[in-house]
Amino acid sequence: MELLVERKVVSSALGKSNLPGLDYTLNPYIGCSHGCIYCYARLYCEKRIAENWGKIVVVKENIAEILAKEVVKKRRGVVGLSTITDAYQSIEAEEKITRELLRLLLDNYFKVSIQTKSSLLLRDLDILCEKKELVDVGFTITTLDEKIAKILEPMASNPSERVKALEKISAEGIKTWIFLGPIIPEISEESFDEIVEIAKATNSLLYYDKFRIKPFMTSGIVKELAEKAKKVEWKEVAKKLKDICKSKGVEFASGFGDL
Numbered sequence: 001m002e003l004l005v006e007r008k009v010v011s012s013a014l015g016k017s018n019l020p021g022l023d024y025t026l027n028p029y030i031g032c033s034h035g036c037i038y039c040y041a042r043l044y045c046e047k048r049i050a051e052n053w054g055k056i057v058v059v060k061e062n063i064a065e066i067l068a069k070e071v072v073k074k075r076r077g078v079v080g081l082s083t084i085t086d087a088y089q090s091i092e093a094e095e096k097i098t099r100e101l102l103r104l105l106l107d108n109y110f111k112v113s114i115q116t117k118s119s120l121l122l123r124d125l126d127i128l129c130e131k132k133e134l135v136d137v138g139f140t141i142t143t144l145d146e147k148i149a150k151i152l153e154p155m156a157s158n159p160s161e162r163v164k165a166l167e168k169i170s171a172e173g174i175k176t177w178i179f180l181g182p183i184i185p186e187i188s189e190e191s192f193d194e195i196v197e198i199a200k201a202t203n204s205l206l207y208y209d210k211f212r213i214k215p216f217m218t219s220g221i222v223k224e225l226a227e228k229a230k231k232v233e234w235k236e237v238a239k240k241l242k243d244i245c246k247s248k249g250v251e252f253a254s255g256f257g258d259l
């Protein structure tokens with residue numbers, strides 16, 4: 001699939017966060033080439049990008065320059081990298097903007113909480129290892145079925161690559177977590193046992209969230225999933241997951257409040 005890359009000059013880098021545990025948000029790109037069919041981030045983008053989700057990415061070309069000014073002025077806090085894009089989507093391999101932002105944040109003693117679906121994050125292991133105490137890394141895993149993941153999250157690293165990256169980071173002594181969300185109706189549950197096992201093996205906290213039905217889910221597979229999601233007893237699904245976590249001694253938390 002051809003990716004349309006655009007560039008933009010921005011006037012601010014750090015955004016105020018309303019997300020739990022984060023003081024700031026930092027998004028080096030607008031749009032995300034991973035193209036997850038359920039992605040809610042499109043709700044925060046202009047219509048043109050939302051309607052062509054996964055096909056247009058805007059590079060915030062001067063964001064590192066702006067962040068360099070902000071990190072000396074702003075109060076220290078936890079920065080969520082990233083919240084409405086994936087900071088390690090494929091274009092980052094050439095742009096290296098995320099790498100620069102990480103360096104700036106950690107050199108200035110901001111804490112960084114990274115969430116990704118890409119093993120490209122391993123490229124920055126050197127920087128992460130220098131300031132382990134300031135960093136936590138989360139991988140989103142909704143299923144371990146590679147074929148299904150290719151349909152749901154077409155351009156993200158496949159689940160086994162994410163797991164390998166998670167193991168590597170955890171082995172370096174960096175705090176890790178897994179985001180099992182959204183829980184895909186009739187799909188994610190198949191992987192519950194294994195995902196909890198991975199959380200245990202990597203000493204990762206397991207966050208979860210239900211599949212949230214959004215107005216854009218009007219056609220194709222995502223529409224079918226939204227229809228199925230209406231019938232799911234989320235409290236039961238959450239209980240099943242929590243019981244597995246308890247039986248294996250894995251710490252868990254709901255990502256956005258109780259289901």
Ligand code: SF4
Pocket residue numbers: 032033034035036039040041084085086117153156
């Ligand atoms: S990786 Fe995250 S931001 Fe990117 S499309 Fe998937 S859910 Fe959206």
